[in-house]
Amino acid sequence: MSEEQGTSTANGHGQTTELKGYSLPTDVLTGLQEKDRGRIPLVLCACGSFSPVTYLHLRMFEMAKDWARLHTNYTVVGGYLSPVGDAYKKKGLAPAEDRVKMCELACSTQEQKVRFLMVDNWEASQSAYQPTAQVLDHFNHEINTVLGGIDDGTGTSTKTPAKIALLGGADLLETFTQPGVWSTADLDHILTDYGAFIIERAGTDMADALQRLKPEWRERVHAIHQQIRNDVSSTKIRDFLSQDMSIRYLVPELVISYINDHGLYLKDGANGAVDGTAAKNGVVEIAD
Ligand SMILES: Nc1ncnc2c1ncn2[C@@H]1O[C@H](COP(=O)(O)OP(=O)(O)OP(=O)(O)O)[C@@H](O)[C@H]1O
Numbered sequence: 525m526s527e528e529q530g531t532s533t534a535n536g537h538g539q540t541t542e543l544k545g546y547s548l549p550t551d552v553l554t555g556l557q558e559k560d561r562g563r564i565p566l567v568l569c570a571c572g573s574f575s576p577v578t579y580l581h582l583r584m585f586e587m588a589k590d591w592a593r594l595h596t597n598y599t600v601v602g603g604y605l606s607p608v609g610d611a612y613k614k615k616g617l618a619p620a621e622d623r624v625k626m627c628e629l630a631c632s633t634q635e636q637k638v639r640f641l642m643v644d645n646w647e648a649s650q651s652a653y654q655p656t657a658q659v660l661d662h663f664n665h666e667i668n669t670v671l672g673g674i675d676d677g678t679g680t681s682t683k684t685p686a687k688i689a690l691l692g693g694a695d696l697l698e699t700f701t702q703p704g705v706w707s708t709a710d711l712d713h714i715l716t717d718y719g720a721f722i723i724e725r726a727g728t729d730m731a732d733a734l735q736r737l738k739p740e741w742r743e744r745v746h747a748i749h750q751q752i753r754n755d756v757s758s759t760k761i762r763d764f765l766s767q768d769m770s771i772r773y774l775v776p777e778l779v780i781s782y783i784n785d786h787g788l789y790l791k792d793g794a795n796g797a798v799d800g801t802a803a804k805n806g807v808v809e810i811a812d
């Protein structure tokens with residue numbers, strides 16, 4: 525994790541802390557290729573707990589990438605997992621440092637030639653909770669202002685602005701209309717200025733969730749059906765771990781090793797770590 529600098533700035537939502545030495549990872553952010561001429565570069569940003577990251581989290585990017593290529597004028601040039609910070613305090617949340625590390629290990633399993641996924645630790649490193657609108661503003665700033673955009677593929681080093689969009693599952697979409705969860709101003713900003721790519725999820729009626737949105741927001745949502753359904757969830761993974769059941773082929777092998785080495789998700793029965801504290805260093809507390 526990056527070291528905090530001590531200065532903090534308020535930017536209309538909450539506090540963000542400037543992180544000393546922070547820079548957005550861009551190692552596998554690609555430029556537009558010759559074949560993409562005329563298309564708009566798209567950067568997908570998935571915000572979530574990732575406690576732990578699963579193969580479905582990685583697969584969401586593949587589904588959205590295919591969908592964008594087949595049904596839109598966008599081309600995905602990069603994807604970011606942005607694990608939420610410890611201040612989120614959701615049940616089952618392992619420490620942010622561990623969740624970032626597990627996401628990095630998961631991304632390291634990508635095949636060299638087709639790599640486009642990265643992990644950004646900016647959100648996870650903040651001591652204050654960062655609303656998703658603010659996280660998307662962060663990505664927009666880093667990619668379109670700091671980097672100046674994406675190489676447009678003309679061979680002239682000219683850059684073109686990238687579209688930044690939120691990537692998530694249908695359960696996230698469902699929360700958009702649940703009272704008291706999101707601020708209307710934030711949703712308006714997220715959907716009007718960025719847009720969302722939403723993956724169908726078992727247990728959520730995506731059509732109904734879409735119908736509940738204001739029409740002007742609905743048209744900013746790309747709703748993607750899972751053609752091969754995968755119902756894995758981090759909750760189920762934590763559940764399996766707490767019962768000493770196998771999670772092999774649901775979670776990348778390197779992530780499984782990390783969980784075992786750090787004794788994560790063994791505490792408090794089915795829901796694993798509570799309030800951001802995981803059972804660490806093999807010290808296991810069994811719930812009654
Ligand atoms: N099986 C799935 N199908 C579709 N979307 C998914 C699936 N698993 C996770 N997602 C989406 O991935 C994003 C980040 O996931 P998150 O970390 O919240 O995982 P989760 O499995 O929902 O976690 P938990 O079980 O701890 O609530 C969310 O937008 C979520 O909707």
Ligand SMILES: O=C(O)c1ccc[n+]([C@@H]2O[C@H](COP(=O)([O-])O)[C@@H](O)[C@H]2O)c1
Binds near residue numbers: 573656696705710
């Ligand atoms: O910004 C908001 O107001 C907001 C409201 C609800 C959820 N979110 C984000 O949505 C993500 C939900 O993750 P999870 O694991 O709780 O499904 C997480 O990144 C939260 O920060 C964000």
